[in-house]
Amino acid sequence: GGVADSSCNVGKQASLDAEIGTTTANDDDYGEPTNATSSARVLYQAPTPARKLDSVGGEMGVAQTIDVNREQEIYEKIAEARYYMVNEVNIEPEYDAVRDICKNKHESCAFWAMLGECEKNPNYMKLNCAPICQTCDFLSIETRCPLDPNAVDALYPGDITKMFNRILTDPSIQQYQPTIVSRPEYAEGDTAETANYILGPWMVVFENALTDEEADRMIELGGNEGYQRSADVGRKLEDGTYDKKIYAGRTSTNAWCQNDCYEDPIAKRLMQRVEDITGVPEPNSEWLQLLRYEQNQHYNRHHDLIEYQKERQCGVRIFTLYFYLNDVEEGGGTEFPALNLTVTPKRGRAALWPSVYDHDPNLKDPRTEHAALPVTKGVKYGANAWLHQRDFKNPHREGCN
Ligand SMILES: O=C(O)CCC(=O)C(=O)O
Numbered sequence: 595g596g597v598a599d600s601s602c603n604v605g606k607q608a609s610l611d612a613e614i615g616t617t618t619a620n621d622d623d624y625g626e627p628t629n630a631t632s633s634a635r636v637l638y639q640a641p642t643p644a645r646k647l648d649s650v651g652g653e654m655g656v657a658q659t660i661d662v663n664r665e666q667e668i669y670e671k672i673a674e675a676r677y678y679m680v681n682e683v684n685i686e687p688e689y690d691a692v693r694d695i696c697k698n699k700h701e702s703c704a705f706w707a708m709l710g711e712c713e714k715n716p717n718y719m720k721l722n723c724a725p726i727c728q729t730c731d732f733l734s735i736e737t738r739c740p741l742d743p744n745a746v747d748a749l750y751p752g753d754i755t756k757m758f759n760r761i762l763t764d765p766s767i768q769q770y771q772p773t774i775v776s777r778p779e780y781a782e783g784d785t786a787e788t789a790n791y792i793l794g795p796w797m798v799v800f801e802n803a804l805t806d807e808e809a810d811r812m813i814e815l816g817g818n819e820g821y822q823r824s825a826d827v828g829r830k831l832e833d834g835t836y837d838k839k840i841y842a843g844r845t846s847t848n849a850w851c852q853n854d855c856y857e858d859p860i861a862k863r864l865m866q867r868v869e870d871i872t873g874v875p876e877p878n879s880e881w882l883q884l885l886r887y888e889q890n891q892h893y894n895r896h897h898d899l900i901e902y903q904k905e906r907q908c909g910v911r912i913f914t915l916y917f918y919l920n921d922v923e924e925g926g927g928t929e930f931p932a933l934n935l936t937v938t939p940k941r942g943r944a945a946l947w948p949s950v951y952d953h954d955p956n957l958k959d960p961r962t963e964h965a966a967l968p969v970t971k972g973v974k975y976g977a978n979a980w981l982h983q984r985d986f987k988n989p990h991r992e993g994c995n
């Protein structure tokens with residue numbers, strides 16, 4: 595089985611593509627950007643027609659077009675880039691991972707670099723004109739998105755037990771009606787005969803995690819954002835990010851509670867509740883994933899933890915808080931095979947489980963593998979809150995994670 599796709603990479607390409615539209619330059623003086631709408635590319639096409647020399651810079655990716663008015667400066671840029679590629683990138687071991695992918699991807703890279711765009715529009719230029727900007731190192735996500743050595747984790751060893759004990763005792767949380775379904779040891783006074791829970795990882799079901807109005811509103815917000823076929827984590831790409839893959843083992847549709855949904859007062863209240871219940875700061879949470887299963891749709895046995903995120907700024911997923919948003923006519927339970935446990939969907943209910951061990955909160959706890967059983971009658975709506983060791987939202991906006 596795979597793992598549920600995280601919203602980690604969503605929107606990255608779109609924002610990179612958008613960047614180039616903001617590249618501006620002054621008509622009379624190439625050096626000074628203005629707020630004029632003309633892009634460097636448009637500017638380049640007038641007043642003198644381009645002269646395309648296929649041989650110039652072609653060994654560093656796309657051959658560069660030469661503007662006859664700025665010929666000398668563009669040739670200089672290309673010569674400097676060649677020197678950098680031959681004497682640094684092709685030799686130094688630190689470039690091993692990026693050497694083969696460091697290419698100028700646009701014919702105007704040298705022209706733009708001559709205008710100072712590597713500094714003015716770095717997000718686009720450093721990725722798409724890396725030889726000319728001399729930023730091949732930027733093509734590896736480890737370099738582009740370095741880990742902060744001072745970042746604080748949400749969980750250290752022992753914190754999961756503390757958290758669940760707080761959930762069971764803190765008066766402000768009892769309104770959500772937590773019941774323990776699994777815990778590592780018997781509570782004081784309980785025995786195998788009297789306990790109505792199993793021995794396993796910590797797991798709690800809340801009978802009243804959200805009101806009917808809140809549940810209905812979340813379903814409606816998902817509809818507004820638009821439900822699309824759910825994906826899993828796919829292949830690793832050249833720059834260290836991951837593809838998404840559609841597969842027959844996960845047939846639901848989902849929406850992400852970003853943008854308008856994220857600003858909705860009821861969605862905001864729910865995100866705040868996730869923080870209140872778990873104590874994990876809101877920025878550590880992915881945007882709520884709003885799910886819709888029609889008849890026969892399901893999600894095969896899988897684990898929510900995504901291994902590669904251990905090395906990313908957000909860290910691994912540590913908890914899932916899963917909300918059931920409607921009553922399902924038949925089927926659609928969440929099955930935990932290792933625990934011999936199935937949570938039945940019911941509007942207002944939620945289940946909370948860790949993806950990691952209490953003694954090592956960066957290590958996957960395989961006991962919380964689970965599946966969404968097929969809906970056999972009716973429709974099922976749910977919502978995933980996936981909580982990470984560290985800040986998820988801000989790195990995501992930078993194209994990291
Ligand atoms: O729909 C469910 O019951 C569980 C969904 C799930 O496990 C997931 O989306 O990762």
Ligand SMILES: [Fe+2]
Pocket residue numbers: 598896897898964
């Ligand atoms: Fe899951």
